[in-house]
Amino acid sequence: MRPFLSIRNLSVALKNGGLILRNVSLDVAVGKVHGLVGESGAGKSMIGKSVLGTLPRALQITGGEIWLDGVDLLSIPPAQRRKRIGATAALIPQDPLTALNPTRRIGPQITRRLVDILGWTKADAQARALELLEEVQIADPARVMRNYPHELSGGMRQRILIASAFAAKPKLIIADEPTTALDVTVQKQILRLIADMQARHGSALLFVTHDLGVVSKVCDALSVLYAGKVVEDAQMRRFFCRPVHPYSRALLAATPTYTNPTGSLMPVPQSVIDAVEREVVQHDRRWRA
């Protein structure tokens, strides 16, 4: 049986031909958290966007399969695809400031999707929203439902976005750098909350982040990306104990930690960059042949 989300040889390219994702494959089982790690421009966000069908207009999927719940999303007509995605997947976005509409109250922003897309009654949706806000540990949910986004802190807003992502009981959650804009203390709470919610709902979670520290806290497995190519795919513990690829090792060495008082930060050595660049070039050569 296929894992709940199974991406096979996914390639995404700019309309002018430049490759953004190079033959990416990964699996996420129900109840598991898979991390996508890489530096900016590695294409980690584009994987989530490919699954959700929200790639920027300049990009297109040029090959591969995205199996979601036993169906290859790329082989069915767009209207059906959107419907399936809407019913099974949801996104926790990066920036809690821009992800909520500043002119609308919180309540309708959570319930609208339930009412408009999934055809719930208003009362049901309302009740579900209250229940969810309580689940994400918001005190006085009834009042928060009537608040506008600007009346709430960044952490609160991220909680609301998490609540609304889980609203329709999705089987797949894609979290795109959900804590990058937050303070570390708030980040810790939010990470725990996401992990709790994921465990309780048993969803598959694709977690995009640039922070290896965050990965070690929430993920079961991870893929390390460089220039749109998966350079290492590993179980979480194995990765942190014995990273295999030189680029992964360099990335770990470059991550600053406060527990190491004297150790100097190791920038990713040019030799490693060159080696991984060569891999990318080789891949492209094979790909075009």
Added chain:
Amino acid sequence: MRDARGNRRQPIGLRLWLSGGWLLILACAAIFAPLIAPQDPLAQDLFSGRLPPFWESGTEPGFWLGTDSLGRDVLSRMLYGARLALIVALVAGTLTCIIGASLGLIAGYYRGWPDRIISRFVDIWMAFPPVLFAILLIAVIGTGLTSIILAIVIIDWTRFARVIRAEAMGQGAMDYVASAQVAGRTRFGTMLTEILPNVLPTIVALLTLEMGIAVIVEAILSFVNLSISTDAPTWGGMISEGRTSVHQAWWVLVFPLITLFLTVLSFSQLGEGLKDRFDPVLR
């Protein structure tokens, strides 16, 4: 506003060539009008009234685009009309730009009381209905080239002031402005060396747009007979006259109309084209 960044990969030469080319032709026509105009633009000849353009039957040599009801040569009048149109565009556009942009820059960068005074003034100014204002102005100081230019400047400087103020405010919040202060640059120096280069592309785009608007305003004022003397060759005046005889002599109306349209379009496209071409950030 359109995000120009998205267009960065598109070829940008054609737009600039076409609009610039047309305006260059027009400028030559205006400068050399006495040399190239086949006829005297004011010479009336009632016997050769409403002659059609050269490709139709019943034409006379020397009247390429036909004549109007008074027998005046359409082409010659258009060439001389270009003079007035371009003078108004250049002078009124530049004056409006200098006044409006300076005030906008000061208000947006200095904030505080200069901003409060300038902004209030702009708000009050914009509450006057502009066309009425222009008509009133010309009624008071009389018709003539100076009045037209003055009317355009007085009406339109607020557009520059508002847009440039918003732009300067945005730039003023950037760290490179704080960095100039850290380096010890004066406020005024910072405005000129840091802010101005960054709002310049907007100023240029607005300036060319304003030139197009000036051409239209001049045409409208001519149309309602408030421009220069009724006899003088202006595009607006020609359109106005051509309107009455459009069924017998369409060419009197259509040729100046097309010229006017192309000119205004060229001005606005020139601005966009220059912005794409010469802005290092977008290039």
Added chain:
Amino acid sequence: MMYRIENLHLSLPDMTRKPLLGAAPRIEILKSLTFDVPKGAVLGIVGGSGSGKSTLGRVMLRLLEPTAGSIVFDGTDITHTDEVQLRPMRRRFQMIFQDPMSSLNPRRRVDGIIGGPLRLHGLDGLRSRVDEALDMVGLPRGFAHRYPHELSGGQRQRVGIARAIALRPDFILADEIVSGLDVSSQAQVLNLLEDLVRELGLTLAFISHDLSVIRRLCSRIIVLHQGLIVEDAETAELFTSPKAAYTRELLQAIPLPDPDQPWD
């Protein structure tokens, strides 16, 4: 002492709560801060968002005027000195900004960005000083003719550093200078800064929200929370035995790349 800061207060009017008539209520951003920065020290200033750490930096460089208290820079009281008198002194305290994209004028080339302040202070040998600054931050001299958008994030931040050190200041304030960078360029920029501090004998204040990047660089750290200094300690001491509850909370919240870190 490079800096002696005593009882520093700053409040700003809160325009969002301004009543129709009358003055806006003021919010206290910095509440009675007292600390010193000895010559040659590297001071870390740590805090979360809204702690006032960036505001404190801007007050130290007198981009903002404090409401009360005093700032003494190298023996000169600059608390309320006006901008005109401050200007000749500004060469001595410089700043590196958080977002290199916003702090480098997009319409100037790198040589203009680095050379502008030099010209302003009437320094001679512009060309060679710009080249020297580029050498020191490890950028090729050919970059002098590039625009900021033609550089990568790490390279832009190096230009920001070059602009600050070209003036040969006594003191540099670095405001979250690596928070926008990838870890690989983060390490490079931090190492570069460490070398420069040593070579040029700079005094440095390093503002960051991230205790991980601060440990390497700083000799002393002050922790800011809601406009107050909650802890002021030697670096080693702060990490081994943090006194303030907030510092402990901050330390425990940092996710280390280590699956065995206690996390509850």
